[in-house]
Each structure stands twice: as structure tokens, then as C-alpha cells.
Amino acid sequence: MIVIGGGISGLAAAWELRGKAEVTVLEAGDRVGGKLRTGSLAGTPVDEGAESVMALRPEAVRLAEEVGLGDSLCDPAPAPVTFWTRDALRPLPAGHVMGIPADPAALNGTGLLSAEGLARLAQEEAIPASPALTDGGDISIAGYLVPRIGQEAVDRLVEPLLGGIYAGRTDQLSLRSAMPFLAPVAASGDSLLATLRRRRDSQGAASSQGPRPSVVRGIVGGTGRLPRAVAAASGARVLTHSTALALERTPGNCTPGNRWRVHAATGHGPATLDADALIVALPAPAAATLLGPHSPAARAELDTVRYAGSAVLTMAFTRTRPGPAPDLNGFLVPPVDGRTIKAATVLSHKWAWQRDEAPSRLILRASVGRVGEEHLLDLDDRHLTALATAELTAAIGPLGSLLASKVTRWPQGLPQYEVGHADRVAAVREAIGKLPGVELCGALYEGVGVAACVATGRAAAERVLANG
Ligand SMILES: Cc1cc2nc3c(=O)[nH]c(=O)nc-3n(C[C@H](O)[C@H](O)[C@H](O)COP(=O)(O)OP(=O)(O)OC[C@H]3O[C@@H](n4cnc5c(N)ncnc54)[C@H](O)[C@@H]3O)c2cc1C
Known part of the structure; x- marks a missing residue:
């Protein structure tokens, strides 16, 4: 064989x-x-591709x-999903599915959406089932979501999460294949937010019987x-x-x-x-x-x-005080914000083993490149590292001296x-x-x-x- x-x-x-x-x-x-x-960065192991595995399956x-x-x-340190958007780090309140909040009111005061975007999201209600899906067909994620929750919520909440998983775009990715749990809701014509609330409540009932398990797990080393x-x-x-x-x-x-x-x-x-x-x-x-x-x-x-290419930058800095907030594991960036990096991970916070390996250093990871942004992979390492460092500094505050960095390109990273x-x-x-x-x-x-x-x-x- x-x-x-x-x-x-x-x-x-x-x-x-x-x-x-x-x-x-x-x-x-x-x-x-x-x-x-x-790989190895300044003598400490760092993941240059996948850094965790799904624990829910x-x-x-x-x-x-x-x-x-x-x-x-090992489990990651508990931390909310956080977006770097509208020039600030903004945590997404718990109770969302792929960025879609079961309860729009939970977003009040977070600054994640404008007042109009929030009002539009809250108007979601049962819309007739999508004919494309009722007869076993398919529709793009945006094609289903935008009429329900509005363009702004899709751009600012869903797009960055899908960018992290697929490096893809909601107007091209398949609802049936990339968000399969939503396909039956779409085909039924049920209210999306009401369905998410039911799901949240049943998960809440289950988790009240014990600590909520991590969504992902890592491997020490x-x-x-x-x-x-x-x-x-x-x-x-x-x-x-x-x-x-x-x-x-x-x-x-x-x-x-x-x-x-x-x-x-x-x-x-x-x-x-x-x-x-x-x-x-x-x-x-x-x-x-x-x-x-x-x-x-x-x-x-x-x-x-089609494939989306991306690059992963791993960087070791000297630690400074105060440094990134202790409950910040990383952040996602909505494409509409026009930044170069699409996501960052504070590896020294997220994984205890990573911190213990190099306690005097801050190990960060940034990723760039969604489908259609492959030109970013052509930038040389120094240029990419400088762009990423500037944006990381803008997002999380002053970083110490850069001790070592590595750029790993994945030209055929993720199938779309x-x-x-x-x-x-x-x-x-x-x-x-x-x-x-x-x-x-x-x-x-x-x-x-x-x-x-x-x-x-x-x-x-x-x-x-x-x-x-
Ligand atoms: C940057 C990045 C981050 C990711 N992060 C995560 C994450 O955190 N969690 C997660 O669950 N998933 C993550 N993924 C997705 C996941 O890692 C991949 O989808 C998965 O590892 C793919 O595994 P595979 O074996 O199907 O393909 P591959 O890993 O692509 O393996 C295919 C292998 O075939 C070899 N090959 C190619 N052509 C030939 C040939 N002609 N003869 C012999 N060998 C050949 C290649 O060298 C390669 O080793 C990430 C993906 C990327 C790109």
C-alpha cells in the first residue's frame, strides 16, 4: 500500500x-x-503552520x-475572541457562533458595530427559506447572511473569523461546506438569531454541569x-x-x-x-x-x-512592562479595516508551555494573506516583518526589542x-x-x-x- x-x-x-x-x-x-x-525561533519551538487542533470534534x-x-x-489560556478594529482591541462578548451574536444587545457599548450596524443586526427575523438551499443547492455565506444580519455585521464579525479559518471571503465561500451547521437553518427559513439563542441556551445548560471545555487544544512543544x-x-x-x-x-x-x-x-x-x-x-x-x-x-x-496563500510570522521580543493585557491571547482584524495582518496570537499568553520555554521573551505570531491578497507573500521577509511589527505595536502597545523573527510562506495554504x-x-x-x-x-x-x-x-x- x-x-x-x-x-x-x-x-x-x-x-x-x-x-x-x-x-x-x-x-x-x-x-x-x-x-x-x-520550527525553532531563538532557541524555542514555534508552530509555523497549524498551532492548535479542534477539540469540539x-x-x-x-x-x-x-x-x-x-x-x-494542553488547553489555551481562557480569553475572549478579540477584534482589532476601529483603532482599538475590542472583545466579542460570549454567546456567538462564528462571530454572529445570539443576542445583538450584547454588542452594545463594544464599539464593534456602528449604531446603524447594530440596529440592522437586531432586525433579523425569519425570512423565507433560501430556495437555493431547499432544493439541495448552495449559496455563499454572505448571500445568506447579508439579507439577515446586514453587510456591516458580516464584514466586521463573520469575515475576520472565516479569514482565520479559510483565508477566504464570505461572498465566495459555500454556506453548505464552510458553515454546514447553518445550512439546515437557511433551508428551513427559521430565524437565525433565535436558532443561535436556542443553541446557546442548550450549551449553557450543559456547561452549567461542569467547566466549559476548550474549543481547541494544543500540544506542549x-x-x-x-x-x-x-x-x-x-x-x-x-x-x-x-x-x-x-x-x-x-x-x-x-x-x-x-x-x-x-x-x-x-x-x-x-x-x-x-x-x-x-x-x-x-x-x-x-x-x-x-x-x-x-x-x-x-x-x-x-x-x-482555488487555494489561498498566506504567511505566518513568528517573532520573539524582549519583554517590556506593562506589555499586552494578560487576558489577550490574540486578535482578528476585519478586512474592511485595511490592515496588512489578518490575525495575531500572543503565543506567550495563549500557551503556558510557550511562556515557560522562554519566560523573559514575548513570542508573537502574525498571519497575513487571504484569498486575493497573495501579492503580500511576494514582499521580502524584512518588509513583511516591519509591517507586522508596526501593526502589532499599534494594536497592543510598545513591544521590546525584536530578538528574532521568521516568515513561513504557505503559497497553497488553504483550499477554498x-x-x-x-x-x-x-x-x-x-x-x-x-x-x-x-x-x-x-x-x-x-x-x-x-x-x-x-x-x-x-x-x-x-x-x-x-x-x-
Ligand atoms: C498557516 C496555516 C495555519 C493553520 N492553522 C490551523 C490550526 O491552527 N488548526 C487546524 O485545525 N488547522 C489549521 N490549518 C489547516 C491544516 O493545518 C491543514 O488543512 C492540514 O494540515 C492539511 O493536511 P493535509 O495532510 O491534508 O495536507 P498537507 O499538510 O498539505 O500535506 C500534503 C503533503 O503532501 C506532500 N506532497 C505534495 N505533492 C507531493 C507529491 N507529488 N509526492 C509526495 N508528496 C507530495 C506535501 O509536501 C505535504 O507534506 C492551518 C493551515 C495553514 C496553511
Whole structure:
């Protein structure tokens, strides 16, 4: 069995196959993990890609426990979601879903919305169900939300949160795929805010029975430990510096054309590897290149998937007093504010392990680049760092001396779940279903978060095993 792509999706597949098949993982890069990468900054570990995993769904946390990282799982310091907007840091009151407040009155006095924006938000009421959704279709997030809660609330509350997760835009992202919990509400025509209030109240009732669990969890020493641990525990043969270049169908023992030969470029030169089955755990362009010759229909769909590039800046400063407010874990920036950075994290506050690693330093992270802002990735490191430092200073106050900084670019960072994404994925899966012994997994399909990627990897492995 060959898994192509040593990101967390491919590694989760390899883990699921442990003890049941002989597995080789081909990874083009010099290390496993893909977008989970922990580097070093001034001698302290820092995450340069994903820095936490979703805890409200179980897959990533469970995998960490299974591979022996259970004791290293940690919660972030409690802190409200905060926006840097209208020239101030403004916390979003609790009781919101993806920035949409269940109770508009909670926003009074926060300065997050203008008086007109607040009044418009409060007018939300049942609007007839969206026909696009009632017949199983799709609509953009803005297409659903703007008529209900107004453009300003979407621009200033929802857009920055989605920018953080998808690096995408509400007028392009699919309601069905990027905010799936809202699709049934939209199709029913129920009041959005009334639905959110019911949801908040039922969660409040549940949480009154104990402390509210963290939405996300981290790993002491960095999330980059997760793929390394999975790779080691899976027992798979993991070949880094090994890029799959082409696939060839070869005769099987019983059925002609049922085996696969992978032509690869490895650190030791060209190689061919044979397998009964392949798990392709790659972003869309790489998957299209490999699978296109065998399935033009899949390639046609894969070619339409856009990616948003982004860059993560990690920076170590000397600590100054007073420094950032102690309950500030970071902030999000609405695009309408016209800043360069879209989000920042005070890593030294958010993660106790990060503070303990370097108590005399302030470790910050800033990210830049949403879909359509890829030009920012062309700025050189010094320029980007200077822009980010100036904006961080404007947002949180004077910073100490910059001791070290690092810019990590992710040109193909996040697939865009644009309107019609679910149909696109279904079409790709249907086309690939005609190729015996090929399964797909990765951030492209059923969610971009690490937990969703783990789920797709394990499911792909289960399908391979089920098909014998
Ligand atoms: C900056 C950033 C921050 C993020 N933060 C979070 C977060 O905090 N929490 C969260 O849950 N999610 C986060 N995400 C999303 C999440 O990290 C990714 O969606 C997820 O890690 C993708 O995993 P994957 O295995 O599907 O793909 P990838 O990580 O892209 O892995 C694919 C692998 O395939 C390899 N490859 C490509 N072509 C070939 C080839 N031809 N042959 C062999 N190998 C090949 C690549 O080198 C790569 O290692 C973030 C993403 C980014 C970009």
C-alpha cells in the first residue's frame, strides 16, 4: 500500500493501516507533517503552520492520545475572541457562533458595530427559506447572511473569523461546506438569531454541569510533534524527499490493470514502487497531476479548486512592562479595516508551555494573506516583518526589542470551499471511484482543520481495507 503525501491526512491513513498492511508513505518534503510544522525561533519551538487542533470534534485529540501524546495535550489560556478594529482591541462578548451574536444587545457599548450596524443586526427575523438551499443547492455565506444580519455585521464579525479559518471571503465561500451547521437553518427559513439563542441556551445548560471545555487544544512543544509521532507509531516506511511524479496501472495477479506503479523522484534518484492500492493525500493541483491521466473527469473538477496563500510570522521580543493585557491571547482584524495582518496570537499568553520555554521573551505570531491578497507573500521577509511589527505595536502597545523573527510562506495554504464545493467533491469522488484501488483524503474534501483531515485519512484507509 502506498500513501502519497506525508501531511497529517496521509499519516492518519498510515496509522489506521498499522498492522493490517505494509505501508510506504511518499513525502516530497524534507520532513513529514505538511502544514503542521514546528520550527525553532531563538532557541524555542514555534508552530509555523497549524498551532492548535479542534477539540469540539474528537479525531485529532484522539489520534494524539493513541500515538502517546495524551500527556502533552494542553488547553489555551481562557480569553475572549478579540477584534482589532476601529483603532482599538475590542472583545466579542460570549454567546456567538462564528462571530454572529445570539443576542445583538450584547454588542452594545463594544464599539464593534456602528449604531446603524447594530440596529440592522437586531432586525433579523425569519425570512423565507433560501430556495437555493431547499432544493439541495448552495449559496455563499454572505448571500445568506447579508439579507439577515446586514453587510456591516458580516464584514466586521463573520469575515475576520472565516479569514482565520479559510483565508477566504464570505461572498465566495459555500454556506453548505464552510458553515454546514447553518445550512439546515437557511433551508428551513427559521430565524437565525433565535436558532443561535436556542443553541446557546442548550450549551449553557450543559456547561452549567461542569467547566466549559476548550474549543481547541494544543500540544506542549508544538503541534508539529503530532505528525512525527504518528509517522513513528504507524510502523510505515516513510520516505521523505520522495515526490510522486506519475502513476501507471499495471497487471494484477487476477485482474489486469488493478495494480499501481508509482514513478517517483527520491533523494537517491528515480524510483518505481508497486502497490495494490494507493491513498492520495495531496492538495488539488498535485492530485490533479497524478490522477488526471487516469481520470480526466476528476482532473477537470480538481483544477477548479482555488487555494489561498498566506504567511505566518513568528517573532520573539524582549519583554517590556506593562506589555499586552494578560487576558489577550490574540486578535482578528476585519478586512474592511485595511490592515496588512489578518490575525495575531500572543503565543506567550495563549500557551503556558510557550511562556515557560522562554519566560523573559514575548513570542508573537502574525498571519497575513487571504484569498486575493497573495501579492503580500511576494514582499521580502524584512518588509513583511516591519509591517507586522508596526501593526502589532499599534494594536497592543510598545513591544521590546525584536530578538528574532521568521516568515513561513504557505503559497497553497488553504483550499477554498467555494459555492458548490460539496458537489465538486462528490464529482471527484465519483470519478476516482471508477479507478480500482485508489482512495482520496486531505484538507480538500470534508474540512480544512486538522481534525477533519485526520477523519478523511482514517476513512480512506478503512475503505481500502474494506475493498480488500
Ligand atoms: C498557516 C496555516 C495555519 C493553520 N492553522 C490551523 C490550526 O491552527 N488548526 C487546524 O485545525 N488547522 C489549521 N490549518 C489547516 C491544516 O493545518 C491543514 O488543512 C492540514 O494540515 C492539511 O493536511 P493535509 O495532510 O491534508 O495536507 P498537507 O499538510 O498539505 O500535506 C500534503 C503533503 O503532501 C506532500 N506532497 C505534495 N505533492 C507531493 C507529491 N507529488 N509526492 C509526495 N508528496 C507530495 C506535501 O509536501 C505535504 O507534506 C492551518 C493551515 C495553514 C496553511
